[in-house]
Each structure stands twice: as C-alpha cells, then as structure tokens.
Amino acid sequence: MAIIERPAPTVPAIVTPTTTYGLLKRPVSATGWRSWVFTVDHKKLGIMYGATAMLFFIVGGVEALLIRLQLAAPNGKVLNADLYNQMFTMHATTMVFLFVMPMAAGFANYFVPLQIGARDVAFPRLNAFGFWAFLFGGIFLNLAWFLGGAADGGWFMYAPNSGPVFSPSNGVDFWALGLQITGIASLTGAINLIITVLNMRAPGMSLMKMPIFTWMITVVQFLLLFAIPVITVALFLLSFQRNFGAQFFDVAAGADPLLWQHLFWIFGHPEVYVLILPSFGIVSEVLPVFSRKPLFGYPFVVFSGAAIGFVGWGVWAHHMFASGLGPVSVAVFSLTTMAIAVPTGVKIINWTLTMWSGKLWFTTAMKFSIGLIVLFTVGGLSGVTHAVAPSDTQQTDTYYIVAHFHYVLFGGAVLGIFSGFYYWWPKVFGKMLNEKLGSWNFWLMVIGLNLTFGPMHILGLQGQPRRMYQWTEARAGEGFFNLAFWNLIASIGSFVLAVGILTFLINVLITSRNPQKAPLDPWDARSLEWMTTNPPKEHNFDVVPTVHHLDDFFHQKYEEDAATHTMKQVRTAEEIMAEQERNADKHIHMPSPSYWPIVLAFGLPVITFGVIYSHLISVVGGVIVLFAAYGWALESSTAPDSDFETNTPGTGLDKVASNHD
Amino acid sequence: MTDTAHGHASSTGISNVKLGMWAFLGSECLLFGGLISTYMLYRGRVTGGPRPSQIFDIPFTSVSSFVLLMSSLTMVLAVSAAHKDDDRKTNLWLTVTALLGATFVGGQVYEFTAFYKEGLGFSTSLFGSSFYTLTGFHGVHVTVGIIMLMSLVGILKRSSVPGKKAEVVEMIGLYWHFVDIVWIIIFTLVYLIPV
Amino acid sequence: MSRRQFDIRLSATIASVRVVLRKASKFAGAAGISAVVAGCATNAPQDTWQPKGPNSKLIDDLQQPVFAVAGIIGLIVAVAVVYTMIKYRDRGQPIPEQTHGKPALEITLTIIPALILAVVSVFTFGAIFKLAKTDDTEMIINVTGQQWWWEYDYPVQNEFGITQPIISSGQLVMPVGTKVLLRETSRDVIHSYWIPALNGKRDAVPGRIHTLRLEADEPGIYAGQCTEFCGLSHANMRMEAVALSKEDFAKWVANQQAPYVAPAKDTLAKQGEEVFLNQCVRCHQVNGLTRADGTPAIAAPDENVWSGAAPNLSHLMSRNTFAGAMFNLLSKQCRDEVWNAPSDVVGAKYLAGVTEECLNQKDLRAWLRNAPEVKPMYANPADLAVSNGKYRGMPYLALSEDDINKLVAYLITLK
C-alpha cells in the first residue's frame, strides 16, 4: 500500500473495479513476492542489498578457500593455472564490487533515511533500479563461469594483458561489461543518497548534527560519484578495444599501457575508501552506544573523513611505484600517501578516546568494533610502510601487500559490517541475534583472519609474489618456519575464518526461528533510527522528529545531573514511542511500487550480452531500456487512486502527483 | 515535511530533481575528463592514416559549434517561458533547441562519414580510436538530449507532466547547457590547439 | 567526575602509559623484530631483508627503522585499547558525562603522527632520488620480458670485451662492483623485473624503456621472480642474477663470443643437430649454426611466436636453467654445489657450465617431449585463432624418443 491512512478508516471500502486498469495497474501489493520485486521502499531494498551481498560474499569466500587450498602445499594441483587465475580475479572482483560495496549500500539504504528522520530516499524508484542493476550486473559477471571461463586478468585487469590476444576467452568482456552495469547501479545510488542527505534531513538536523554513519556514507557517495565515471571510461576503452577493434592499448600502434593503470587507480584508490569508510561510520555509531558516551571529537572525525575523501584523489600512483614513473612523481605520491595516513590515524585515536572513561558494554557488536580498531591499525601501519616508495618496490606485488589490504578490508571493512549486523539486526528484523553464538563468531573470525593474513606478512617480506598459481619449494627457504610452513598456516586459518562466518549464518538461522521479539531499544541507543518500532513502519516515523542535538534520541531519554555531570534517565524509549503514536501524522503519502525499475535494469545485461554475442540482442536490450525509461517518465511516483482496488471516498485523499525520480 | 514523504520542503531549498541533475553532471565532468585525457595523450600517435591537422575542417566545425551554442540560447528562452507558464513558447523553444541540436548531430554524422572516407577509421590509429570515442560520446550525449527535449514536448502536449513543469524543463536545460560547455572544451582542445 | 577531573585523569594516565610504553617499546621493538626474524625461513632466496648490493642496502636502511616505528605505534595502540577496555569496563558506574572531545588534545594527537611521517618522508625522498640516479652507469644490459621468460641483450661495450652483441636468457650475468643499468622493455604484456637481493622491482612495459640499476657486492647467484601478473604462466617466470668477479665475467664474455663448434661427424650429436635444424630452428637461434648447404640457419620466431622472439640457445650449457628459469639444467646435487659455494669459488663453479654428468636429463627430456604439459602456455593450435595462429610459449612438437635422445646429445655440446 502506498497510502497510509491513520487512523484506520471507519467508512467501509467501496469496491469500484470498473476503474482499474486490470493487468495494467501498478503493482500495489504489500505482501508476497510482488511486494519485494516491485518495491521502492528503501528498507526492503536495503535488506535485499544485504541478502544479495551476503550471497556473493559466500561465492567470493568459496573462491578464496579454493585459492588457499591450492596454495597450502607446493606445486598445488587443486586448480590449474587458468582456473586459478580466474579464481583470484573473480575473488577480488566479487568481494569488492559484489560484497563490500553493495553491503555498504544496503546499510546506507536502510539507515540513512532513518538516521536523518526522512520517510524515504529522494528518488525511490531510482533506488530500486540501482538494486536490480547491481543484482543483474553481478549475475552477468558470474555468468562467465558457465560461458567459456571467467575473467583471468586480475581485478586490476592491466592492459595489454586484458587485450583480445592475451585474454582470448569472453571472461574479460563479461567482466568489463558487468562492471559497467554495477557501476551504473553505484552511480544512481550515489546521486540518490547525496540528494537524500542534502535535501531531506528532519527539521533541526544541521549537517553537524548528522549521525557519523550518515556522514561517512555521504563522503563515500561523493567518492563514488566522481570515481565511477573514471572506471567507466577505462572500461569503455577496454570494451571498445576488445569488441570494436579500437587500439587504445595496442602497443604496436604506439599505445601507452600505463594509461589503463592511471585510469584504473584514479578510480581504484578512492574505491578503497569507498570500501572502508562505511565501516568507519558503523564503528563510530557502535562505540559511543556501548561506551555510553558521545563520539570523541565528532567534528574531527567528520573532517578527517572528508579529508580522506579529498586526499584520496591524490594518492593513486602509489599503486604504481614500480611501474616506471619518474622519481618526482614517485616522491610526490609518496608524500601524499603519508599525508592520508594522518586523518586515518585521527580516527583510531578518536575511537580509543571514545571508550576512554566510558561505561563499556562488551556486546558482540562492540567486540567487532574494537577488533576493527586493533586490526585496522595493523593494516594501516603496514600501509605506511609502503608509502615509503623505495621500500614499496620490494614489497609491492608480494604477499605483504595481500596481508596489508586484507587487514584493511577484512580487519577493517568486514569487521565493521559484522559489527553493524549485530548492532542493527533487532532494528531490521525485530529479533536479537544470539550473543553467545556471536561471541563464537567474533573469536573464530578474528583468530581465523589473523592466522590467514598474519603469516602473509612474513611470506611477502621473504619474497613470495602474489598471483602465482603455484609456489615452489626451491624458493621457500630452509628451516622449520620456512615459507611452506606459513603457507600451510594461512590455508588452515582461512578455514577457521570460514567456520566463523558459518557461525554467523547459523546464528541467523537460529534467530529467525526464535519467536521472541527484540525489545524496543535493546542497546539504549543514541540516534534517530531507534526512535521507531522494530522493524520500522513503512513510513518510518509516525511524527517526523525535530532535532535539537547530535544523538537526539539519547538526549530525549537522558538529562544531565547538574552536580555530578553524569546522565540520568528521564524517559524510556517506550514512552517516547507512545507519545509519537498519539501525535501521529495523518495522510502520509508514500511512493508506490513500480514495474519500471526492474524492467529497465533487466534491459542492461541484455544490451551487454549482445555486445559479446550478437548486436541484434543489444538492439532488443536497447528497446527494453527505452521502453522502461519512457514508462518510468510517464508514471507519477505516487499511484493515482484508480490504481487501487479499494477506494475510500470522502477521506480527503490528496492526489499527490509528486515525481522526483 | 509533515504530510508528504519527500520533496516539498527540502533542506537546501533546491528541488530534488535539480540537485540530482547537478550531481549527475558533476559525475559527467569526470567522464569527459577521462575521455579528453585519453585523446590528449593519443592525438599525436599516428602510425598510419591521416594526422589530426591533415583532416580537420576548422571552418565547418566552427559553424557547427556556433549552431550548438545557439541552441543554448533557445534553451534559456524555453526555461524562461516555462517559468512564466507560457506553454506555447516553452514547446516552441524546446522544439527549436531540439532542431538545432539535430542539425549539430547531422553535421557530426557528416564529419564522421567524411573522415572515414578520407582514411581515418576507428581502428586506423590511436588518434582515430580516441577521436571517434571522445566526439562520439559527446554526440551520443547531444542525441540523448534531443530525445529528452522531444519527449518533453510530447509529454507536455499529450499528458500532464508529473511534478512542476518548470522544474523539469530547467533540469533538462541544465543537461543541455552542460553538453554545450563540454563541446566548447572539446572544440578548443581537439580542433583548435595544434598537436 | 567533572570535566576538569576527567582531563587530569586522562593526561595522568596518558603520561604513565607513555612511560610504560617507552620502556616497553625498546624491549618490544627488539623482541618483536627478533620474534619475526625467528619466525622466518633461514636463507629464503628472495628475502627482501637480506641486501647484497648498495641499492638494496639503501632500501633496507630505510625500511628497517620504518618497520620498527610502525611496530611500536601498533603496539601502543593495542596496549591503549586493551588498557581502556579493562579500566572502563562496565562495573556499575553511572553513565558518564557526555563530553564531546578536547580540541587541544585532538590537535596534538594529529600533529604527532604528522611529524613522524614528515621525518620519514625526508629520508624517503633522499632514497628515491638516489635510486633513480643513472648518470654514473658503468654498463648497460637490455632486458626484454615476454611470456614467460626474459631475454638479456648486451650491446657492444668494448671496455668489457663485448665486441659483438651477446644475447642470452634465463640468467642475467653481471660483473660485481659494477653499476649495471638494465634498460627494460617488453614484447607483449607488462612484466616486472625483481632481484630482491640487489634492488626493488621495476616493471617492463611494452613500448616503454624503464631503467633499473643493479650492483652486487659479492659474487653469487641471486634469485628473483616476475612480479607483475603476466598471464597463464606468471608463476613460472623466474629469473636469476649471477654476479661474477670481473675476471670471471671477462671469461664468460669470451665464451659467449666464441664461435660455434659443430659436433663431430657420425656422432649422435651430429644427428641431433639435424633434428634441431628441422624442428627447433624455426624459432630458436644458435649463432653460427649452418645448414647442410652452408647457408646460415636464421630462426624466424616472428612467424611462429606471438611476441616475435624465442630464447637464443647459443651456449645454452653455460646457463644453469631453461624455460624461463623454471627448470634447472643442473641436477639437484650439482646445482646445490654451485648455489651454496662460497663467494670466492662460485664464479669458477658457475663457469664450468653443465657437464654431461650434471645435466638434469629428466626435466630437459620432459620439456622436449611435451613442453605445454610441464609449463602452462598458449600452445594448443586449436586455440590460436585470436593470435593469428602464433604460439605464446613452446608448442608440443611430437618428437620421437629417438629424436629426443639425439637432441639432448646435441644440446649438451652447446657449451
């Protein structure tokens, strides 16, 4: 239902079926699969993003396990060279583009409107389109496995190795075109969230009263907004070369292969912050809640996030220290890379000081957050060691780098995401995740990840390069603790890690069968998303809140004791909710579900499929896209009354024809 | 913010659609930035076929650039008419803008055909690949703009525009001006500055 | 607790932690490094922490303190977090004051890491420019990467006795104590040249020439590996740098320029030469080899191999490896003898080359029998449509065992 009437109408509904469009009416069902497929509700889309990303996480994880299985012993025979190359390419691609990014998009979708006191995002249908484009793009990427082999050039896909001769299977085509589709998804998502945050904040919520998670998401969306077109250009050049005979990376024609590297990393480095900043945001929400203190130095955290966003554009060439840039560029990028370590360090310091003199409550969410502080620091410091360019020429493309970015991305991004799972699960699903299993989950993951990625530091420093489908004992050194030993440990660790993640899935399964509902405010939380039911109603808030403080919800519950400066509870969450119910808004018009987003998104893989196989298929895809685009443009965002089977005359339904997407 | 889900009271005072278009154009800047950089890197790399200075027809391109610029003027007139709720003039100026845009695209189709006949194919040289990619992307943007303008005329005539009319016209106007400005940059960098 | 009290307590605790840490860090730094070192392999051939030349020493002198500083900072953070966790765990205390931070403290804690990094960057800058220096180069070697081996091409340099271009592969032979400049490029995709004991890595990019300076202090053999992902057999693209004393190097040069010695008539080797002329010379050049009619046999790799080159096999048995340094020409025992030799005799042992009894017959025969089976390559004729029928790697030649016997007998004569 798109129109929520409160209080419930007492006039019996008069059915006037003659005014419906029959099959052609808009989707309006609030239950069943249709309510999910055609939804434009940011919360449902958030859940769908999360579920899909989790699925891809498992796919990427299985790929990782196969890689570690292959490398557990010298001259591994589990995979052949070709399959191994596909495996590590798709592992990285899946984890970056199909797990961490969409998972963050899921959190953002769900919580940003709630945190700023909005009823939905700025462009609800665009939001739905973004999800479907991501899903179809992800499926398209992985289709390559069944159609002649996946991409095998590494996720960085350096030219000219990605060219038609050196990568003859269709894998790279699927990769490039699939990433274009997910890129469109990210771009629309970015525009949507930026406008939502800029334009739809609740009254009183100035930018400096915004929750820090929303802040970090905003920075991320700006990064995406400007980074996605750069990779789009690179992917176009690659596709044009592979499919239409362009010469962009054809060295014989005078091309410069470094062009790809520059384009890729101008996108790629901001992308790193796209991956990590959402988790920084989550941690910055979780730590204050379980320390019972506001975030230490909120403006510093905000500005350091923004600073990371800006400086992140000036460091890309540190991925290319070995690729033959001149010493001046190397020096400059070395300096900027060190500079970006400072705002990152600020965050670590602030999180620690947030806990300082607090009242710490070690829930699973809190444990994951603390785990992030420590493990991300390890990754950050190893990052500083290769900001030192000469040192980096020894370490780059060895397992030391693998260790570094896994500490950053697993120890940082993924732990943050899991912290978010445990913290927000009751909000999203109305049930608490089991804390005991959560503890198992945490410890297994932390031990597993240290066992897996810790030894990789040693492997790398002792000279084992990355991306080798086999390693040989001849280069493994002597002694008990040689590279063979550490490779084995890393492989064992990866399975411990897998068991840890399995524990989470078991936890979810058990929880879903538990009939017990979560309390309204289980964590005694601070920000606006907790000022509604669990899970939230479709229209989020009965009354759009007016904001007076940072952490407004907390300040509605507590007041400062003038003498001791400690906080004293004056109201419970239940009381606040009851008051909201009493003053509930009437006539809330929510945007209606729509067919067009999924149809439009479906057209995209059809076009790209045609680019690879037959241009006629592309034409069909183009027609689908055009058809859907026009259908979309000609439809208003809120369905007119005639689309509803039931009509309630006399209740003063405003015919709101607001179209903002 | 009490009675509708979104939009009617915005925190910045700018409507969602307009702000959204601004954000999108910000992103487009980087897209053209990447393409222009690629062209600038490769424009002198010719191992076969003509070089840029050998085939460019500057007088013709200047004229076509001027036509495109004029379309920005008519777009301004369309937006101002829309703000005055003058449907007739809005439609008229939108149509004129679309026609001027179509003239420009026609000129580009001519230019591409002529270059191709003179020996510059898409795969002839790096110059060829990057030239056609850059100007082709711009041409596609203009074409999409024309289709949006024509559809807007159609929608304005046939059915009610969802939302405020002037807002939608202004949003498409933003896009159109952006495409024009990009062309000025491309014209200067690609055609006027020698290799 | 008032704000003032909080501040005092905070700063006092920080001070005490600082004292503890300062003491601990010395131990921890030392202990940490020694723990890591203890946990490492002894004598790993590609260890990045065992410099054997001035360039890698420069890098090492830079990275040692940086790693130590990073380790200490990491320790401080970990200790601070754990300390906080223990000290402020929920023991029923009231909900604390909602302090929003201390700007002065914030700024201090921002400036300290910035200062540390500033110091590091000064040293980094110095090292970057020192490593990029090429104007006092003493010797030039052109290095060309292709899928999946390296070609070394010594242009004419009379001061080293090189009077005609020498082309070699598999092992980079260089004089010790000499500033050697590698001019790297590639024939197909991007590769990266890396001998960790001598210098950091530098990519070999097609269409570009990149320079990398190597200099070894002592004679010896230093292992390396291609580190830029270069396709199917990236893992099997290894390299070895052989540093010889100047006298030994001169001997090596003389041997490389020695004329071709055809095998004696009516030997198995002579028959092997015929097989070579029939099969191998399509791609592989042996300088001085002539056909039966006296015309020189010129290889035409450009017609058969995508990158347009195949290893030049002149004086093959002066090298220790083949197939991109993936396989040894020496048997394990003989090889260990060379590799583990002390630096004063390693040159002599290396120059002895591959003798009949030391030849690694197993791998060489397996390679000749079916190369794509032992090293993944694009050598299946059915899949070569995209590369105009040209191979990337050595194809399966369907040689008979008899031919292989002859070939091995011939190859062993290429001293």
Add this chain to the structure above:
Amino acid sequence: MFSTGFKYFFGVTVLSVVALIMSYALFEKFALGGVAISFLIAVGALLAGLLAFSSDGTTRDANTSTSDLTTQSIWPLVSAIGVVFLALGLVTSSVVFFGGVVVLLAALSEWMVQAWSERASTDSTHNAAARKRLLNPIEFPVLAAVGLGVVIFSFSRIMLTVNKSTGAILFIVAGALVLVAGVIFAIKPNMKRPVGAAICVLGALGIVAGGVASAVSGEREELVEAAAEGHFSHAECGPEESKYYDKLSEGTLSLRSSVSATVVYQDGELIARIQGLAKPQKSLTVGRSIPTNIIFRNATEGEFRLVAHLGGSKSADKAADGDSHKDETCTQLVAPGAEQSLTLNIAKPSSVENVYYLYIAGSDEKKIELVVP
C-alpha cells in the same frame, strides 16, 4: 457490413497481388519471394472469403455499449502494408524485409492494445488512458528516433554532396532558418495553425527531399577519390613532396618518453644519440620484434624525410617475379628545426646480405646502420 478481419485479409490479398506484379516487372526474379507472395495471396483470399461468408463481427452484442466506442482503426491497413513489404523484401533486399517486419510488429501491437483497451471498461476516457499507459512508452521513443534519424541522415547526406565551403554556409543557413522560424512563431502568437503546420511540413519535406536527391547524386568528388585511393595509407618515401602525406606535417611531438635514440640531420650528416652512451653513433642496435621509437630532428635548412630501409629490395627470387618491393617506412617531410618520431618494429635479424639502415630520402650517402641481432 464487412468486418475488420475481412478488410484486413482483403487488403493483404490485393496488396500482395500488386506486389507480385511489381516484383515481377521490376526485378524479374521469382524464386522464394514469389512463391511466398503467391502463397500469401492464396491464404489471404481464402481467409477473407471465409470471414465474408461467416459474416463474423457483423452482428454485435446488443446489450453492450462498447460498439459505440469502437473507433476507426488504421492499424489493419498498416499491418497489411507491413506484410507486403515483408514479402517484397524476400524478393528484393533484406532492408525492405526488416522494414516490413518492424512495421508489421508495430502495427499488430498497436492494433492489439487498441482492441484490448476498447474492451477494458465502459468509460472511454479511462480506456484511452489505459491505452496511453502501455503504448506511450513505445510510441514516444519510436517517433522521436524516426524523426531524429530522418533529419540527421538527410542533412548529413546533403553535406556530403556539396563541397566543403558550401557545406559550412549551408550549415549556418540551416541553423539560422530554424532560429528564424522559432522567432517568427514566438512573436506571432496568433498565427493560424495551418500556416504553422505548413511551414513545418515544408521544412521537413525540404530536408528529406534534399537528402534523397543527395543520396542519389552521390558524394562530392574528392571524397569518392579519397576513399578509392587511400590518400594517407601508402606513403611514398621519396624526397619529393607528396600531396596528401606531407600535407601540414607536424613539427612537435607528444611522445617524449621511451625514446631509443634521437637521429639528427646536421651539417649534411646523420648521427644518432643513444640514451646511456655519451658519444654520437653511426650505428644503432635495435632489438628484434620490439617497438622502438626513434626521433628524427632536422637541424638543417631544407625540408627532409628520414627513411628506414628494412631490406627487401635485394630479394633475388622475388625480383625474378618482377616484384622489386622495397620495405621502407618514413617520416613526413620535416621542416627545418622540427622533429618527428618514427616507430620501428623489426622482426628479422640483419645480416651481411640484408643490411638495414636509416637514410635521408634522396641521398644514399647519409646512412646510419641498424643492427638487429
């Protein structure tokens, strides 16, 4: 009366007969397409007859009012035309065939949706809305694309036919006409509809007619010549100026990195400077199958061209066949003080019989040997 179905099949039959006659008259081809058309005539006539006989659709349900709402429909006619084009296409060309397919599909879907929407409800405005809802998303882009395509294609054809300077003038005139028309419409708000429509139709017809005329008369001569001769592809590496290849030669370089050697023509002598070696060289070592960039700098007064001679001329067996092909590649004529790059990629090694060298076009003396080991 006759039903819609009858009209349709009757129309198909008649038009097919016409098509059959025309295709026979014009193309004198009768193979598959002719058989198909004949078959179509037979089927069309049979069905039309059946429908006329059974009087399907002539009686209407008396108790519904939908019959009043049934509008006149042109889609049966259009689809019939589509069928005919389809059949004609089988005889003539695939373009016509696909045109027919598209027209047929479009007409059938329009027809179907219209028929369906007329039965949707008793309210005709509602029915119209239902129809719009489904069809507008298709109609709008199709109409826009067709209109845009016709204008752009016609205009570009005209431009290809007229000569270059006329083209520029024509272009600005076209732009001005559009603008002027806009201004006239704007300042004359109460212009009569037919007048406005007439101006638009005239303009559209003018451009389409021009386009068709231009397409028939062909492109301007220089373009035809350029396409036939390939002005820039076969460079003659002689000393004289070539009309196209040396036109507006370039004097500056974008390529600066990765230069193997700089070859300078100075004081009547050609010398090479190589990275890493201090002394100027008279020979240059170039790796086999490696793209090698050389910069040629002309430090003399005249215009000169650097040529790389890469063998081929002495090939005895080929000369016997009368093919004395020289393998050479060269720069443009380089102005005094200017530079140009030359990229070499040599696959075969040089030898005593097959010497490679760089020289200045028109002089055999000034040489630099290229050694390819």
